[in-house]
Amino acid sequence: MPYRFTILIAVLVLNGFFAAAEVALISVRRSRLRALAAEGQVGAQAAINLLANPARLLSVTQLGVTLASLGLGWAGENTVYDLFLSILNPLMTPALTPWLHAASFGVAFLLISYAHVVFGEVVPKNLAIEKADRLAILVAPVLLIFYRISAPFVFVGERSAAALSRWIGLRGSHSGGGHSAEELKFIVSSSRREGHLHRFEEDAIQALLELPNYYTREIMVPRNAVVSVSVDASLDQVLRKMRETQYSRLPVYQEGPEHIIGYVHYKDMMRIWEERRIAAERKQVLRPFHLSRVLRKPLVVPETKPLNDLIDEFRSTHKHMAFVVDEFGTIVGLVTLEDALEQILGEIGDEHDVKRPRPAAGASLIEVDGATTIRDLDTQYGLELPGDAGFETLAGFLLFQLGYIPKGGETVEYGGCKFTIRTMEHNRIARVGIERQSVLGSEQANQAAK
Known part of the structure; x- marks a missing residue:
């Protein structure tokens, strides 16, 4: 009887090992493993090798858990069953014997199931979640040995499962690793509740994940609200308009505000103003000012462009302003890099902005x-x-x-x-x-x- 209990405990520990190893290796941070491997940690390198094929790793740990569970059922139920029969033996009578046998089997089944769930699954997995970094390094070398020993069996099992899946009409495609945007939002919210992130960080990450669902037309300044100047405007008129509006860039139109041909930058205007001032001081002849000579080529984007793509285009072209066109190629508005970034960071004001306070979300x-x-x-x-x-x-x-x-x-x-x-x-x-x-x-x- 004692050797049976020894086997029972050993199988239970083995089950807990595989359960904890699976959770620890899935939960551990890859960056942490790479840092430890660079320091010469053998366990960290073993964990990296195991995580190189996550699907195979899960198959191996599942094989270990399955074998341990079968061993637990084989060794455990008979051991506990015999123990209860020996305890209840004084009560045995011909009439009660069938009932006592059934009761012993039921109690044995319940106790083994309890031990399996609590000590073989829940407690090891909770430990793995709490101490993922440390535990992953400890279990990885042993699991890597089992990984290599069981590789042929796992390979045959995977191929058999794939063939059966194809036979019943499943394509057998897998989504791969990583997390979806919705899963990342849940992780971020959980991290915020646990105190690992500040509210601003949570809001910024959530907004960043939402960028593909927003389109340029939703944040653009409509054409009738765009401040622009005529291509025939004088230098003083352009500078006055920039001073009044506090805009560093102004769209330029020809014939009418709906015909935008480019934009001018405040730095270009000030450079020309300085050149003309110096020329006037030296009593040199001033060249005629033509706004068309300093026009900058505009960035043009469709109104249906997602905001993540818009920000990428701003970065790649090194521009801060774009004209928005509809499906017919007509300019319908204007959008700036600041407009796009405000969707992530919230309102970005400067000393010249005069903005109304935002109403409270729950206000009636x-x-x-x-x-x-x-x-x-x-x-x-x-x-x-x-x-x-x-x-x-x-x-x-x-x-x-x-x-x-x-x-x-x-x-x-x-x-x-x-x-x-x-x-x-x-x-x-x-x-x-x-x-x-x-x-x-x-x-x-x-x-x-x-």
């Missing part, structure tokens, strides 16, 4: 710009509006609902909210007040009570 009464996108209303304020009717902004939604150009003070009720047009600028809806239904309902109830 807010006021926003008509150019606020449908997506921002959803993500920032929890207001769900339809975005599949050909418009991207709150102003577009209100125009779609009304069917005409409204006047200030007109209202629209939708989805439990009351939208009030506060300010109109020519034909553009500039500012909109939004009142949530809960507040409307309480006010109406108060009026009825009065």
